[in-house]
Amino acid sequence: MNQGFTLTSSTTFFSFAEIYAFSAKERDVETGLSYFGARYYSSDLSIWLSVDPMSDKYPSMSPYVYCADNPVKLVDPNGEDYEVVVDYKTMTITIHANFYTLKNEKCFLEEGLKHWTNEDGHFVYTIGNGENTQTYDIKFEFDIISCSTITEMYGKAEADKCGNSFLIKDGVYNNGTVPIRGGYDSGKIEINSDMTLYCIDDMLHASAHEPGHSMGIGEFGKGLMESGGWCYDIYETQIASSLKYAGFNCINDNMTFPDRPCNVSVKGKMPQGEGVVKKK
Numbered sequence: 495m496n497q498g499f500t501l502t503s504s505t506t507f508f509s510f511a512e513i514y515a516f517s518a519k520e521r522d523v524e525t526g527l528s529y530f531g532a533r534y535y536s537s538d539l540s541i542w543l544s545v546d547p548m549s550d551k552y553p554s555m556s557p558y559v560y561c562a563d564n565p566v567k568l569v570d571p572n573g574e575d576y577e578v579v580v581d582y583k584t585m586t587i588t589i590h591a592n593f594y595t596l597k598n599e600k601c602f603l604e605e606g607l608k609h610w611t612n613e614d615g616h617f618v619y620t621i622g623n624g625e626n627t628q629t630y631d632i633k634f635e636f637d638i639i640s641c642s643t644i645t646e647m648y649g650k651a652e653a654d655k656c657g658n659s660f661l662i663k664d665g666v667y668n669n670g671t672v673p674i675r676g677g678y679d680s681g682k683i684e685i686n687s688d689m690t691l692y693c694i695d696d697m698l699h700a701s702a703h704e705p706g707h708s709m710g711i712g713e714f715g716k717g718l719m720e721s722g723g724w725c726y727d728i729y730e731t732q733i734a735s736s737l738k739y740a741g742f743n744c745i746n747d748n749m750t751f752p753d754r755p756c757n758v759s760v761k762g763k764m765p766q767g768e769g770v771v772k773k774k
């Protein structure tokens with residue numbers, strides 16, 4: 495974990511020492527329980543980790559996921575949740591979004607978004623063959639805006655054409671057996687955590703995973719976009735999903751949200767023709 499990670503306010507709901515105590519714990523992978531998609535299981539707490547915030551609304555579904563395959567279908571009336579900026583001068587494609595959060599929760603968002611910005615320049619979008627090949631570097635650009643109150647946060651996020659909110663809430667689920675649930679729905683990220691069962695690894699993964707949904711990316715069976723996973727790997731197909739969601743003719747996507755719960759715009763002229771996202 496990044497040692498620069500700090501909590502910036504004493505008003506937050508857990509201490510730094512608690513976080514590190516949790517992060518030092520071993521994790522068990524119960525591969526025999528792959529019926530649930532190889533979720534992770536805490537041997538210390540004897541509970542499943544990482545479930546979906548919407549599962550209360552869908553009791554027939556397995557609760558052991560961050561997000562349902564078919565998230566709550568809402569139209570965001572307030573514009574886009576992210577935008578894709580095409581710059582032909584620098585040959586870059588930038589995936590951009592703004593995130594509004596409370597001051598004392600900003601640290602999680604910063605840590606989470608770093609997993610995306612760390613990939614700046616590692617992936618390219620390529621169109622055509624031979625002499626006609628066009629190659630664009632792919633970048634991520636996020637602005638994080640601290641707010642003092644939830645009302646202020648939602649207000650600013652809704653007024654921002656490219657705005658999303660990021661909120662961590664206390665909550666008890668399944669009679670206190672489920673420690674955390676993260677969810678994304680139309681510009682709103684919410685991570686609900688039972689602070690008595692709190693696990694920092696789970697919180698940090700959700701803080702990176704849920705913003706992926708705000709970029710139009712669905713669940714994937716491994717890496718960062720695995721629901722309830724622990725790995726932070728980002729794959730070509732995930733970034734391809736974000737571009738395809740924005741309307742790019744990107745052919746190596748395999749995980750776009752089926753019901754498009756977020757909105758996106760493209761700034762600049764979209765590259766014409768079939769393209770693929772490749773790791774450099």
Ligand SMILES: [Zn+2]
Binds near residue numbers: 560561704712719721
């Ligand atoms: Zn998810």
